[in-house]
Amino acid sequence: MPTNGETVRRACGEDFDAVRVTADLAAPALAALGPRTGPVLANHTTRTWVFLVPPDSAPPGRWTLGVRVMPCGAAIGIPPIGATGGRDIHWAVPPGRGVTYADYLKRILTGPLPPAAGAPRVDGQTSTTTPASARRAAPVRPRPLSPALLKVGELLLAGHSDAQISKELSRSVLTVRTHLRQIGNLFHAPNQALKAAALLAGGHLPPPTVQIHAPDLAPVDIAVLRVLAGISRDAELPVELRPTGPFLDHVDGLRERCAARTDAHLIALAATWGLLPTLTSLATAKEQP
Incomplete structure (x- = not known):
């Protein structure tokens, strides 16, 4: 983790694999994963979220429209652990809370489960929309x-x-x-x-x-x-x-x-x-x- 207050670049495939998800799919996936989700990055400017999963657990390529596993060596911006808000890259879920397993994440992103009530929206607010299910x-x-x-x-x-x-x-x-x-x-x-x-x-x-x-x-x-x-x-x-x-x-x-x-x-x-x-x-x- 960076210690000087600045975002640093880290390569995929060393300490983590990275699954990039469009903002419209990210909040429902996060809600379906539950409270023990692993680290998740968000960038409201580019409207993309990045789920960090254990290394060598997510083969690169596209799972579905709007979801891409970043190739090994691709650089991902890692902000300080205290960066949990703002328009640019920050932690939607900081490290240390749990682990997101790639196989479960793939099934959620490509499977039948719709958004859950109370899921955090991509703007950080809480949605009260009735779940589709x-x-x-x-x-x-x-x-x-x-x-x-x-x-x-x-x-x-x-x-x-x-x-x-x-x-x-x-x-x-x-x-x-x-x-x-x-x-x-x-x-x-x-x-x-x-x-x-x-x-x-x-x-x-x-x-x-x-x-x-x-x-x-x-x-x-x-x-x-x-x-x-x-x-x-x-x-x-x-x-x-x-x-x-x-x-x-x-x-x-x-x-x-x-x-x-x-x-x-x-x-x-x-x-x-x-x-x-x-x-x-x-x-x-x-x-x-």
């Missing part, structure tokens, strides 16, 4: 979605990745991601599972037709599906599943048991099997004469 699926929009958005949404429900949708529709991956972002903005749905739930609950798309039968699911499995779809609150989960890691592990297990390719596909399958009737009641009502 505590909101019900978005209500029906009076204006129908465009054919392009509906086609992308249909493939999303079928479990296609961005690249697969791009190939299927002969569109660039950037265009596909733009359409997915538009769907998310319409329904305030920040992840795949909530986008799928909103498309189904609003009657914009029907659940996909599948030949496989639903596996035998326990009540705790249904509770996880309901939270993943934004129908129930996190507080309705069993205590042992409320930490981020166990919840994500349970979702991974459900995807495998249900032969679901993605979180969105898992929600769509659950709706097809009648496990999430809230998501299909409005669509069924629309079909009534």
